[in-house]
Amino acid sequence: MSGEPTAVEPRPAIVFAPEHDVPVRYMERTREYYQALGFSPYRWAHFTDAPFTPLARPLSRARVALITTAAPFQPEAGDQGPNAAYNAGAKFYTVYSAPVDRVPDLRISHVGYDRANTVPEDLGAYFPLARLHEAVAAGRIGSLTTRFHGAPTNRSHRVTMETDAPELLRRCREDGADAAVLVPS
């Protein structure tokens, strides 16, 4: 001990992310919102386990299907533009399919996307068909199925599980899909 004061190196502060920067609690937010409006609470589908099928062949040889909740533009169904209010008239109620070799005109005015924070002007942000074509061209995936499929989002869980999901499966099988990329909007 020399008795002389020693210089203490200041230690850098530990910087964490802001406390509130966590995944948005959509279920809680939606529940509170609709409760405030006087509606009874919605019950989301809930399971504690999930099925699992390993990909049957290497990705570079796999055939991939694309499934979307976006809706084909319907000229008679009101405003479906990027700034449209929630448009129930633009909904669809049965599974649809369309060829992947052209760019479809798909809109999302019929669903509850985040209108406070985003404007759906770029199809690529909610429908990755162009990026999938590039992945095929690059040899990253074997091929795409000749059609993509649209999944209705607005019925009961029962209709989804007993009607729409089996129909999507039927079409994916018909197209020889090994895998499916599902993109809700």
Add this chain to the structure above:
Amino acid sequence: MSLAARHLEANGIATVIMGCARDIVEHCGVPRFVWSDFPLGNSAGRPFDRESQILTLELALRLLAGAPAARTTVASPLAWTKDPGWKQKYLDAGKLSPDEIAERRKEFDVVKAVAKAKREAS
């Protein structure tokens, strides 16, 4: 969408979901999930940002090929904005006045009626 993924997977087709609502998708329980911490509507990446869309799809493809088990979630490293303030704005009921609540309720009833008519016609 989660229910459809479960059904395909249970019947031999490997699936991956690309989405933004982490709690809803994980509450349902799906085989593979790429989560982007972006406003709902941007499941496949940021608008007009090719690189972000390429990265998001690549995460999905890697999951398809390599997820070790069901319920695997990969969080995209991308942030929507540096400031997370956007997260407060989605369906913020706390900020509505009674008049606004009545107005929204009325709008929602109209939406429901339109949907019902369309559903019954289809």
